[in-house]
Amino acid sequence: GRGVRVSHDKVRSAERSHGGVAGALIFREGVARAVEGVFTGRWSGLEALNRAMKARHRLVVLYGSRGVGKTALVHEFCKDKNYICWCAPEASGAVQLESFLNRLEQGNDGSISAAFECACSQGNEWKAAFKVAFGESASSEFDAVMQLHNAHARKDGSSAKGKPVIVLDEFSRVARQDASTLEALRAAWESASSSDAMLILCDSDSGFVERELLAGGGALGGLVTDAIRLNLLPYWEVAEFFPHYSPEEKTLAYAIFGGMPRHLTQCDPEISLADNVIRNVLRKGSALYDEAECIAHREFREPARYNSILCAIAHGSTRVSEIARASSLSTAKASVYLKNLVSAGIVEREFPVNVGLQQGSICGGGRGRYRIFDRLLRFWYTFAFPNLSDLEMGDARGVWERRIAPSLWRFAAEPMRLMCADWLCRESSASRMPFVCSNVGAWWDSGTWIDVTGIDEAGTCMIVGAVELSSEPVGLKAYWNLVEKAAVLPAIEKHYVLFSHAGFDPRLVQFAKGDSFVRLVPLDGLYA
Structure with a gap:
């Protein structure tokens, strides 16, 4: 079968090794965001999508952490093309299927429903839905549907030209409800091998992507033609969000907000770092306050355990035994929780530059050190979590001045490294x-x-x-x-x-x- 397009960096940093799959194109430059309506950054990712667009029948996987800029990149790529973009909701399989069909139907006269009913007589509902979307027999119909859909979406009523592009966002949510949807997707895509469509699977669950979509033994193994992983932004591009800051302030901003575009776009470059943190992170009800506070509740069934572990790591415990002791857990239980945190992309394990990842297990012994992957979460568990009572009472500025500002450069030591x-x-x-x-x-x-x-x-x-x-x-x-x-x-x-x-x-x-x-x-x- 066709191989995934491969690009190898000259320099591999052990600091940021995440067990990535060979074949993924890693793009760090720029951030997908709109400034006065103009797209800036992630240009290499955009170029990769445009290159894939020139070939026939491409299945592209675009993945990376939540908030890293995938949606903005896809939006920029699709804006002048015939496309349908569907984001899978966190819902039952029946609701997801209905949502997908409604998205296909949007802007046309019911021909999709008729085609789906016809295809359903031949088997699996999801397979039928995918065949309607990009099946060999339905590709011309679907191209016409997308012309209608996009003309309806554009203010001037115009329609785009070119091959159809189908974007399935957060498809792992569908696979978690019904694993057979992956086989249905594979069968429908293979049956449409003579079509000129482009399918983009966009996802935040990197483990799912690497296990089920990119690995040779995965459900879509051998079908993916292009894989693009969007990483966090490096510090010099984070600095572009704060053009008027001094080098000291830019460094501290990176230490606090990290390279996550979703966090950085909350900031106002015209106000001080202190005001940005107080307004966007420490003030109750702000977007980043709510996001950080709810991370353990959203991801896990035992948030209290995970909060304890994250607090321990933020305050300097880096080995399993240290984390277990600080969290009042047995080493065995701490290892399980750490494995879950690593799988969720919240915690990562760093190894010495002279020891390959293959020499250490994900949570066993060896010389690895655990750390919180997201800079903002590390800041939260270092400073905000221990001072939640004051923050809940509205004393954000007091917490900054008394508890945070005097310790910021000590906190910045690891990000600076x-x-x-x-x-x-x-x-x-x-x-x-x-x-x-x-x-x-x-x-x-x-x-x-x-x-x-x-x-x-x-x-x-x-x-x-x-x-x-x-x-x-x-x-x-x-x-x-x-x-x-x-x-x-x-x-x-x-x-x-x-x-x-x-x-x-x-x-x-x-x-x-x-x-x-x-x-x-x-x-x-x-x-x-």
Whole structure:
């Protein structure tokens, strides 16, 4: 069968490994959003969809976390095309089927209902519905239906040209109600192999996508022609949301809001970071307050247990034994809860840059460290959750001033480390480092921790970095400390990078000028 279109990044960061499936195109640049009606960002994703549009009979999978920009990307792609977009509701299978048929019927005279009744006489209802949507015998009828549907939707009454595009959004909801719908979808799509339609399956459940749609043994294995995974935005694109902020404020904004477009679009770049957080996160009734507060209730049956675990991770517990102890759970039970959190995309496990994911289990022993994937959730469980009583009483500004602002740079230490790893990835990909790094991440063992390490493909050359958040300029002592730590690393050639929040002592600057193996990166250098 046809293989999934594959694109491999030059740099794989161990910091952000999520067990992705080979064949997924990972697009990070830009954010799908509208600014005064103009689409900006996610241009590579848009280009990938347009490339797929040029070929015949394409089945495209577009996936990523909720709020990462999938819907805006699809909307931009479809706006000048003949398309039907249906989002599966969280409902029973019967309600979902009725909703799908109603969507197909919208804007026409009942021919879809007639075609569905005819197709139903031949078997499964969902298979009949899919055959009506893109079946070989119905493709021309459906193209006409979409012309009517889109003319009805456009204010000027015009219709678009070109092949039909069918978008099924959050299809995993349908599969959870009835697993046989996947086989029905497969059968209908295979029977329409001579049609020129394009089918886009858009989903937030990455586990479902990778297991059922992309894996060779999955229900749609071998049928998917293009897979696009939208990741969180890197810090330098998050900075574009706050063009007037200083490098310090941009860094703290990234530490709090992360790279989730849905969170960032709530912010007002014309007001201070403090006011953005108070207004959009800490104020009771705001969108992000409600979202963060309800995450455990929405995803799990035992929200109290999960809240305890997330609170433990946010406050520095990173290993199963530590999390279990802080949450008053047995290690076995904590492992189960952590597995569920990882599966839901709320928690991820980080491994040392020198240990491949294949050497560690998802929740067993080994050297992995757990952390909260979503920056905003980490902020919530670090600061808001312990102060809910004050926030519920409306004292958002007081909580910010007394409990949050004094600790923000300590809170930003981990995001800052990940920013520096992303900086190294970007510089390496642009050939601005001594060699191309094939792997970037933190390096640690029982006695040594190194914030950022880049390793070449052969494993003989390393870039070793330290992230310094001191309020004082960094001096030679920090450099020699890094050299001492790096002595245990098995590399023939080592280069050193120091990242500093407060700049560098003149003596270190002078030293670095005379040593090509040393590079100094101030905070504003991350945004250069």
